[in-house]
Amino acid sequence: MRFKNKTALITGGGTGIGAAVARRIRSEGGNIALLGRRPEPLHAIAEEIGAAVVAADAADSVSMKAAVVTVVETFGGLDILVANAGGHGIGPTTSMSDETWDLSIRLNLNTAFVSARETLPHLIKSKGNIVVLASIAGLFAGPDAAGYVTMKHGCIGLAKSLARDYSRLGVRTNTVCPGWVTTAMADEQMEFIVEKFKLKSIEEAYALVTKDVPLGRPATAEDVANAVCFLASTEAAMINGAILTVDGGAGTVDLPTLAFSEH
Template identity: 70%
Template sequence: MRFSGKTAFITGGGTGIGAAVARRMASEGANVVLMGRRREPLEAVAKDTGGLIVEGDAADAASVRAALEKVHDRFGPVDILLANAGGHGVGPTISMSDETWALATRLNLDTAFVTARECLPDLIARKGSIVVVASIAGLFAGPQAAGYVTMKHACIGLGKSLARDYGRQGVRTNIVCPGWVSTAMADEQMGVIVAKHKLTSVDEAYRLVTKDVPLGRPATPEEVSNVICFVASDEAAMMNGSILTVDGGACVVDLPTLAFVD
């Protein structure tokens, strides 16, 4: 019961990693707050967790403030922020529209910045914890994904700044960088691989994109949630500004040596 009596504010809480974290934290005593733009998936997670649904746009300050008013009325101040909301920003720079760039910024970076800013008074008062969900795309550059890659790099910078600026006030901030995770969003990307390589299934596509990953498979949302819940808990009391990869070892692979592998 690591989170007994604590309130966790989770953006992107209706699906994937956010939903897995909500279920895990609730099972360990947390009051769970689920923020997202689509009510139906939030309701499914709330049914499992007894969580509070605050429907809205995490990149919009007014929406976040209204959400926090509901949180304070129901549970009190926020102890943990999981800045998990994100989205795509695919395409090469030469053909990326201003609208696509702006959307990548809003979905990936603005959501983390706005929710952190609005939750900070609570987190300072409670000596709380922030976990920013970035990606290994924040450490490396995937092909034709300039918006996503740039904003995930920026999410890491935001997490470092929060750790530097608010650590003395008792707020810990850490960044988790997943690789491929078997979620609905990733399944959409696997559909592209299926079509491109004339494969027969999404599972076959996952095997292809992880063939050079040492563990040879994508993570499950629950495996990523295990790491997030650890760094958000008091067990990780000395971790601040850490960048944790949850990628099956993808980031240790030396690309120029792949030609030596059968």
Template identity: 85%
Template sequence: MRFSKKTALITGGGTGIGAAVARRIRREGGNVVLVGRRPEPLRAVADEIGATVITTDAADGIAMRKALETVVETFGGLDILIANAGGHGVGPTISMSDETWDLAVRLNLNTAFVSARESLPYLIKNKGNIVVLASIAGLFAGPDAAGYVTMKHACIGLAKSLARDYGRKGVRTNTVCPGWVTTDMADEQMQMIVEKFRLKSIEEAYALVTKDVPLGRPASTEDVANAVCFLASSDASMINGAILTVDGGAGTVDLPTLAFAEC
């Protein structure tokens, strides 16, 4: 019961990693507040685990300020922010529109920045912590994904700044960088692989994109939630400014030596 008497706010909490983190924190005794723009998935998770729903845009400062006021009125404070909301920003730079770029900024970076800024007064008071969900795209560059890659790199920079600036005030900030995770969003990308390579299933597509990952499989949302909840708990009380990859070892692979694996 690591989160007994603790309150956690999770942006993008209605699906995927956010929902898995919500389930884990609730199972370990914490109060959970789910924030997102789509009420239906938020309500489905809330009904399942007994969480509070605030339907709002995490990138909207005024809306998040009001959301935090509601959290404090309901639970008396805030202990944990899981800045999980995100989205795509894909496409080659040469043809990316201003609108696509701006959306990548808003969905990935602004949601993390605004939610952190509005949460900090309450986290300082309770000596709480922040976990930012980035991606291994924040450490490396995938093809034709300039918006997403750039914003995930920026999320890591934001987390480092928060760790440095607010560690002395008792607020820890850490980053989790997943590789491929079996979510609805990733399934959509796997469908593109299925069609391109004429595969029989999404499972075959996941196998293809992880064939050079040392563990040879994608992560589950629970795998990522385990890492997030460790960093958010008192078990990680001396960890601040860390980047924890949940990628099956993908980041350890020396790309120029891949050909030798077939020898």
């Protein structure tokens, strides 16, 4: 019951990692406010676990400010922000439109910044903490993904700045960087791999993209939720400004030596 009498606001809380974090915190006694733009998946998770729903755009200042007021009025305060909302930014730089670039900024970086800014006054009162969901794309560059890669690097920079500026006021901030995770959003990318390599299933695609990962598999949403909930708990009271990778060891691989591998 690490989160008894604690309230967590989870952006992008209706699916994937956000939903898994909500389930975990709720199972350990926490109050949950699920925030997102699509009410249907939010209400489905809320009904399943017993949570509040706030339909709002985490990148919109007015919408986010009103959402935070609702959460604080409902639960009497706010202790944890899980800045999980994100989106795509895929495509070659030479053909990426201004609209796609701007959307990547909004979905990946603005959502984290605006939600942090609007919740910080309440987190300072509660001596709470923030967990930002970035990606190993914030540490390395994948092909033809300049928008996504750049914004996830930005999320890490934002989290470090928050850790530097607000920890003396009692607010810790840390970042989780997942590798491949079996979520609906990743499934869409696996469909591209299935078509490109003429595979038979999404499962084969996941196996292909993780063949050089030391653990040899993608993460589950629950794997990532475990890391998020550790950082959000008092067990991590001395951890601030950290980057925790949940990638099965992908970031440890020395790419130029792959030709020597037997696996």
